[in-house]
Amino acid sequence: MKQFFSALALVMLLLAPSAFAKSQYISEDLFTYMHSGPGTKYRIIGSVDAGEAVTVIDGKQDGYMQVIDSRGRKGWISGKYISDKPGLKVRLPAMEKELKTLKAALNSAQQDADTKQKGLVESLSQRSTQLKELQSSNSALNQKLIDAESEIRELRAKIDTQKDDLLMRYFMYGGIVAGIGLLFGLVLPHLIPKKKQHPRGWA
Numbered sequence: 518m519k520q521f522f523s524a525l526a527l528v529m530l531l532l533a534p535s536a537f538a539k540s541q542y543i544s545e546d547l548f549t550y551m552h553s554g555p556g557t558k559y560r561i562i563g564s565v566d567a568g569e570a571v572t573v574i575d576g577k578q579d580g581y582m583q584v585i586d587s588r589g590r591k592g593w594i595s596g597k598y599i600s601d602k603p604g605l606k607v608r609l610p611a612m613e614k615e616l617k618t619l620k621a622a623l624n625s626a627q628q629d630a631d632t633k634q635k636g637l638v639e640s641l642s643q644r645s646t647q648l649k650e651l652q653s654s655n656s657a658l659n660q661k662l663i664d665a666e667s668e669i670r671e672l673r674a675k676i677d678t679q680k681d682d683l684l685m686r687y688f689m690y691g692g693i694v695a696g697i698g699l700l701f702g703l704v705l706p707h708l709i710p711k712k713k714q715h716p717r718g719w720a
Contacts (some may be wrong), residue, residue, distance in 0.1 A: 551592035556580035562592050573599065 548566050552559040555578035565571060571594070575583035581593040669696050 529711075549598040551586065551590065551594055552581070553592060555579045555583070555593045559593065562661055563590055565594065569597070 548564045551563045551565055553562050563586075565584075569587055571584040571586050573582050573584050574591070574640045577596050578593075580596050580598055582596050583591065583593050584599070585591050
């Protein structure tokens, strides 16, 4: 029975660190020493590099925490050198990956912006060309309208002149016809011979 309780205690002792285990990181110093116990009075069993991940298996005792490092060594490290934040060794690759992604997104956005800007410039150039063509066409149409109005005025003036000339001709022709009629009226009686009158009493 005593052996059973001893085995049970040993199993619980082995399981307890796993239940308390928590991944944390060594803070950004060059390295920190790992001691065999919770304090500097215990011997140094190695060192852990800055930023390295460690598994905390026991809470603080005299400011120290029991950890297991990446090489499987178990020891105690001062709690002031343990942080919840990953070190640069862990964060740097993620930051570089994120930076690469952001650069790619920025480059893509810049290309889209350049493409849109190029399209806008081309569209603006086309609009400017069309506007110039419309202005030129409008100027030509205005000139044609001015020319047409001037020609219409000239034609109207000619028509008015022709009307006056025609009216004068009518008056002239009418005067000539009247004069000829008057002349015939005066001359014609002299041209027609008169019948001779016989004396009365002649059979």
